Amino acid sequence: MKYRISNLRTSLDEEKEVLLKKAAKRLALRPGQIASLEVVKEAIDARKKQELRLVYTVEVQLQAGVKVSTSLLAKDNQIVQVKEEVTTPLLRGSEPLKYRPxxxxxxxxxxxxxxxxxxxxxxxxxxxxxxxxxxxxxxxxxxxxxxxxxxxxxxxxxxxxxxxxxDGKLTTRTHDRRIGEVFEWLVQAGAPEEIKVKAKPHIGTDRLRQVVxxxxxxxxxxxxxxxxxxxxxxxxxxxxxxxxxxxxxxxxxxxxxxxxxxxxxxxxxxxxxxxxxxxxxxxxxxxxxxxxxxEKAFAIGLRIEHRQELIDKAQYGPGAGHPRLGVADYQLHAKLTEQDRTVFSFCMCPGGHVVAAASEKGGVVTNGMSEYDRSSSIANSALVVSVKPEDFPVPGPLGGMELQRIWERKAYQVGGENYQAPAQKVTDFLADQKGDLTDLSIEPTYRPGVVAANLRECLPKEIGEGLVAGLKDFGRKISGFDSHDAVLTGVETRTSAxxxxxxxxxxxxxxxxxxxxxxxxxxxxxxxxxxxxxxxxxxxxxxxxxxxxxx
Structure with a gap:
């Protein structure tokens, strides 16, 4: 018999070997009655900063003849019997193909x-x-x-x-049956085996190029x-x-x-x-x-950079820097009720860089990137505000790309028309003043380089105002998020088609x-x-x- 057990919790200093004992205890069995144990999911519970926990889902194969009490299964809904999956073969159709697809x-x-x-x-x-x-x-x-x-x-x-x-992030909100097949293909192509169990798996741009x-x-x-x-x-x-x-x-x-x-x-x-x-x-x-x-709604905004240490401490508290945790990320979201918009973080890259991502002449586009080891000292993320078809400068399905193009070209002009990007301290952005890029504890990572500018000039008025509201909200959620040590670079327009x-x-x-x-x-x-x-x-x-x- 095989069972899946969710919510097995360990401290940061407990080794994975303790999972066998914890699994046996949950099943009301002795460790020797378990033939094998496989970790199928590993996550971090950082809700209590003073008591961080690693949370596991495991599958255990019992020794022959060993059974789990039916009353236990009825009482603990985090223990389920794993039934053997029956794969239905994909039947080929009958319409003839004259040419290769x-x-x-x-x-x-x-x-x-x-x-x-x-x-x-x-x-x-x-x-x-x-x-x-x-x-x-x-x-x-x-x-x-x-x-x-x-x-x-x-x-x-x-x-x-x-x-x-x-960053080669492999997180998704979908629960499609094909996800397992995708991960298997990626591992066979050289992605690290851990992507199949990490709650927030990533490959990193360096390894992803080899996989491709x-x-x-x-x-x-x-x-x-x-x-x-x-x-x-x-x-x-x-x-x-x-x-x-x-x-x-x-x-x-x-x-x-x-x-x-x-x-x-x-x-x-x-x-x-x-x-x-x-x-x-x-x-x-x-x-x-x-x-x-x-036409389809999407989002535009800016990239924000912080010292990775600031994000680690905000998310992990005293546990920041522990080797079992790695670098921290974040996911932030706020509803702008008066504007009927949403402001949120997107494509967060711990230990990474902001990169130039233009694909047309005369436009500046930002994106985020990090390698597998996420070893830079800088955390970056897009901060974007939703835009709707009614915001598009021209009606119809091509209106969204025209909106993107307008502000990419504006950023190009403000940046000096050489693909350098306009950048600004967060505090200056909040004050709606150009300011300068001196006295920063971090250097903006965007290449070919940045120039000081007022990024409000590179965004629609309502998007700039939405980012101001979002930054203030996020500063309450993560101490220092909206401080003078954070820097913004623009513009981020390619969030989705x-x-x-x-x-x-x-x-x-x-x-x-x-x-x-x-x-x-x-x-x-x-x-x-x-x-x-x-x-x-x-x-x-x-x-x-x-x-x-x-x-």
């Missing part, structure tokens, strides 16, 4: 969709406008050092997607083909009985790739659009081809047969895990509809 975008959504299809024998073609992660890393580093932006190989575009230059390259090799070994520098210009569409039907796509003018037909056309009756949340040119082209797209490429119950576009919008760029995900899960979901829909490709 195509996946557009090599972020987590695109890669997991392609891997799922390849594993089932469909030999997908994966197109990525940016470069392979090895070259992409060099291009990004050059931008950070010199301000020379590569428009198709940057923090937003390239193998691995935008998450490759982030391994996934590419796995995809190719399974019969998939990956093309880089393959920016899609438009879809090839035909009129169907009830709606348009995709029959292929066309690459941007001048792009010729070995193995693809001359002229940049690629035939396929099944295309997964996993384009990411910054592919503005692609979305505009889709809109012009009358692919149904809707400001559009949704609408789809139906079959996961196809509501207006184009054979087109499968997926992931963050379609408006159906918000992070590495949810994007990967959506890629698997869409791939399963395709497998369940079509027969294998036969050439």
């Amino acid at each position: 195509v996946v557009v975008g090599a972020g987590p959504c695109g890669y997991f969709a392609a891997l799922k299809l390849a594993e089932a024998g469909y030999r997908p073609i994966l197109l990525e406008r940016g470069q392979a992660v090895e070259q992409r890393t060099l291009d990004v580093e050059q931008f950070w050092q010199t301000g020379q932006l590569n428009l198709d190989s940057n923090v937003q575009y390239g193998e691995g997607g935008a998450g490759t230059f982030s 390259a391994t996934m590419r090799r796995r995809l190719e070994a399974l019969g998939g083909t990956v093309y880089f520098g393959a920016r899609v210009e438009s879809l090839l569409l035909e009129k169907g009985a009830l709606k348009q039907k995709v029959v292929g796509l066309r690459l941007a003018k001048g792009i010729e790739l070995d193995g693809l037909a001359p002229g940049g056309e690629l035939k396929s009756e099944v295309i997964i659009l996993a384009i990411g949340h910054s592919a503005r040119d692609t979305v505009r082209n889709l809109y012009e081809q009358e692919v149904p797209i809707a 400001p559009w949704r490429i609408t789809r139906d119950e079959s996961n196809q576009s509501i207006g184009v047969e054979g087109l499968y919008p997926a992931g963050e760029g379609a408006g159906y995900a918000g992070g590495i895990i949810s994007a990967a899960v959506d890629g698997l979901r869409v791939a399963e829909a395709i497998i369940g509809t079509y027969r294998l490709v036969r050439e």
Whole structure:
């Protein structure tokens, strides 16, 4: 018999071996009656700063013939019998595929969709406008050092997607059955085994780049083909009985790739659009081809940096610095009742850096990044305020990207028009004055560099006011959060796609047969895990509809 036990608690100084005794006590058994114990979840309970606890969920296999009292099971709802999962095989559909399925975008959504299809024998073609992660890393580093932006190989575009230059956080609010499959794939590709049990798992940008390259090799070994520098210009569409039907796509003018037909056309009756949340040119082209797209709310704001020590002490109290805890993070949220908006922290990166994340000329965009060991002394996070379609400068599904672009360009101008970013002490932002960047206990980490500015000039008035209210609220929750030692850098605009490429119950576009919008760029995900899960979901829909490709 196997049982799952939740809420086993230990002090910071107790070793994991004590879990066997604690599990046996909860089951009213002797430790020797347990054959094996596996930790399936580990979290930190920091509600009582003077008495921090590690909290575990474990699965135990009992020795043959040993049973747990039914009355105990009825009394303790945190003990449940683990039943063997029966995996229902995914049945392949009957509709014939004349051409190989195509996946557009090599972020987590695109890669997991392609891997799922390849594993089932469909030999997908994966197109990525940016470069392979090895070259992409060099291009990004050059931008950070010199301000020379590569428009198709940057923090937003390239193998691995935008998450490759982030913290590699794997948290998600979804509870999809496919999450376990995503974690298994990541571990097989080189992610640390601990991601399967940590309550707040992360890979780190350094390890994530290696994982992405391994996934590419796995995809190719399974019969998939990956093309880089393959920016899609438009879809090839035909009129169907009830709606348009995709029959292929066309690459941007001048792009010729070995193995693809001359002229940049690629035939396929099944295309997964996993384009990411910054592919503005692609979305505009889709809109012009009358692919149904809707506007979507998102959020914009700034990046904030603190000494990591301040966050550790605020979250862990006397336990700060304990090796079992690591560096602390936070998640903050406040409702702005009068404005009918929300202000919240987003993409918090302990022990990391603020990075330049532009993908268009003449715009400054910030993001956060940290490596696996989170060893910098700086904590950073986005602080953003929700924006609604009625805030957009122009109506319609492209209005959100125009709002982003307006304030990215303003930040570029204020920063000196060389991709340096405007920055400001928190206290000066609250006082609505430019101030300077002297007497800081931290150096802003954004590269290519920062210039002192009043960041209120780089945001809509209501967003600036919302951030002021949020900073004051968060300063009450975390002492020192709104102090003069904290610094803001702007602007943070790419929190999520400001559009949704609408789809139906079959996961196809509501207006184009054979087109499968997926992931963050379609408006159906918000992070590495949810994007990967959506890629698997869409791939399963395709497998369940079509027969294998036969050439």
